[in-house]
Amino acid sequence: MxxxxxxxxxxxxxxxxxxxxxxxxxxxEFGNPLFYAVCVLEIVLLGLLVxxxxxxxxxxxxxxxxxxxxxxxxxxxxxxxxxxxxxxxxSRWGTGVVVVAMLTTAVLSLRLLGIWKxxxx
Amino acid sequence: xxERSDTSHGFGRVLVAVYAVFAIAAASRSIVQLVTExxxxxxVPYVLSAFAGIVYVVATYALARxxxxxxxxxxxxxxVGVITVGILSLVDTSLFPxxxxxxxxxxxxxFIPLVLPFVGLWWLRRTSAEGHA
Numbered sequence: 001m002x003x004x005x006x007x008x009x010x011x012x013x014x015x016x017x018x019x020x021x022x023x024x025x026x027x028x029e030f031g032n033p034l035f036y037a038v039c040v041l042e043i044v045l046l047g048l049l050v051x052x053x054x055x056x057x058x059x060x061x062x063x064x065x066x067x068x069x070x071x072x073x074x075x076x077x078x079x080x081x082x083x084x085x086x087x088x089x090x091s092r093w094g095t096g097v098v099v100v101a102m103l104t105t106a107v108l109s110l111r112l113l114g115i116w117k118x119x120x121x
Numbered sequence: 122x123x124e125r126s127d128t129s130h131g132f133g134r135v136l137v138a139v140y141a142v143f144a145i146a147a148a149s150r151s152i153v154q155l156v157t158e159x160x161x162x163x164x165v166p167y168v169l170s171a172f173a174g175i176v177y178v179v180a181t182y183a184l185a186r187x188x189x190x191x192x193x194x195x196x197x198x199x200x201v202g203v204i205t206v207g208i209l210s211l212v213d214t215s216l217f218p219x220x221x222x223x224x225x226x227x228x229x230x231x232f233i234p235l236v237l238p239f240v241g242l243w244w245l246r247r248t249s250a251e252g253h254a
Contacts, residue, residue, distance in 0.1 A: 067153060074145070082138070089134045096135040104142050 005051075006113035009044060010106040016041050017102035023095035030087050030094050038098065041105070042079045049076050052112075062118055071112045078105055126248045128192060129185045136244055139237065140181040146230075147222045148174035158219065166219040173202060173222050180241070193245055200238035203227055207235070 016037045023034060049072045056065055082101030086094040129137055151170040158167070176198050183192035207226035210217045217224050227234030 070149070085134065085138065089130065091131045091134075093132050093135050096132070097138045100135055100138045100142065 003113065005048070006109050006116075009041075009048060010109040012041055012044060013102045013106040013109065017099050017106065020095045020098035020102060024092055024099060027092040028095070030083075030098075034095065034098065035083065038079050038083055038102075041102075042076070045076050045079065045105070048072060061116070063116055064118075068112070068115050071108055071115060075105055075108050075112070078108075128183075128187045128189065128245065128248050133184065133244060133248065136240065137181060137185045139233070140177060140184055140241075143222065143230075143234065143237065144174070144177035144181045147177045150174070150222070154219065166217050166221050166224075169206065169217075169223070170221045173199075176202065177222075184241070184244075189245060189249065192241070196238050196241040196245070199234075200242070203234050203238065 016034075019037055020034055022028070023030065052072045053069065056063060056068055078101050082098050086097040088094070089097065127133065147170065151167070151174040154167050154170055176195050180192060180195035180199060182188070183195055203223045203226060206217075206221065206223035210224040220229055222230060222234050226232060
């Protein structure tokens with residue numbers, strides 16, 4: 001867990017947010033490209049969950065473990081929840097839900113880095 | 122745009138999503154605080170965090186299920202809460218040694234807590250104007 005990982009995930013999430021936002025503005029339907037983009041992020045987040053858990057076990061840092069893991073799990077849950085909810089909404093705002101979810105993921109990634117560094121201790 | 126004047130459809134779905142994020146954020150922050158941090162004499166921020174968490178959870182539920190009156194009340198409490206706590210936290214910093222969602226007008230959450238109730242009230246008004254029975 002370090003700066004490039006956290007910022008990389010935040011940037012990736014922001015890219016998906018922009019892509020989803022483009023759908024919202026253009027009234028595009030929730031299509032396969034957006035679905036795959038969210039899938040890529042989800043795979044990365046699953047990797048983060050595994051990698052982060054291992055890193056937590058090995059680190060000598062004073063990391064709030066419960067908080068750290070709860071963030072990792074929350075980040076994994078958000079994208080699928082957003083997709084399910086977004087597809088259920090037939091208007092343009094279905095992809096708007098994905099925008100909100102991706103922005104949330106980006107913020108959580110940065111806060112996760114803060115937790116790792118003990119910034120909120 | 123909403124086909125139905127239901128608070129949970131159309132743009133309302135995005136609004137519910139944002140409320141859900143804040144419900145989870147505020148409620149979980151409160152739980153973490155209550156479990157780990159309440160040792161000082163100042164219980165104000167912890168009680169407030171818990172209260173804010175409950176308000177967001179109920180507001181999310183009300184918007185998602187189209188309970189307009191409940192939504193109006195909870196969003197109203199939210200608006201009063203964020204402004205009152207915002208002013209108090211600036212006037213008397215000792216009152217809030219620990220952060221809550223509403224401290225400094227929600228600065229820690231890029232002022233979304235301050236904007237959200239206005240958007241919520243606008244949305245309630247808008248959906249009712251479209252011929253809500």
